[in-house]
Amino acid sequence: MIIPSLLLGLGLGALFLGLAKYGPAEERQVWAVGLVVAAVIYVGFAIAAQAPAPWLLIECLGLLVYSSLAILGLRHRVGWLALGWLLHPLWDLVLHFWQAGSEFTPGWYVLSCLSFDLLVGAVITRRSYLGNLMKS
Numbered sequence: 001m002i003i004p005s006l007l008l009g010l011g012l013g014a015l016f017l018g019l020a021k022y023g024p025a026e027e028r029q030v031w032a033v034g035l036v037v038a039a040v041i042y043v044g045f046a047i048a049a050q051a052p053a054p055w056l057l058i059e060c061l062g063l064l065v066y067s068s069l070a071i072l073g074l075r076h077r078v079g080w081l082a083l084g085w086l087l088h089p090l091w092d093l094v095l096h097f098w099q100a101g102s103e104f105t106p107g108w109y110v111l112s113c114l115s116f117d118l119l120v121g122a123v124i125t126r127r128s129y130l131g132n133l134m135k136s
Helices: 002-022 027-048 053-075 079-096 107-135
Strands: none
Touching: 002 027, 002 107, 027 053, 027 079, 027 107, 053 079, 079 107
8 A cells, every 4th residue: 555655646746746837827826726735635534524623623724834835935935835845744644644634534645645745845846946046
């Protein structure tokens, strides 16, 4: 289950990055929306499983954090988006693989999300770094 799930996440991450690059919207907008969607999915899992109210509050706080990073990334530096994508694997693993969130989040999804997030975060970081080098 582990390797196929991680590979699924990498494949979907590559597809996401490819669509973001050639889609009608600017890449940064797609990256920002994707980050918010990544957080919304966990809220959806909690609602679908009728998770206890405190847990739903935790998921909504996560949505607030990742939405804030997405907005900062849109309005200011793209590094905020990279940070959001690179922090999201902690959200995946700590809360949804090792903690109570695993009761309502499929393990294969968490692992796929982990590799997806790391790939997207690494690519955004690399592009941001190279873009800054080109400006100097």
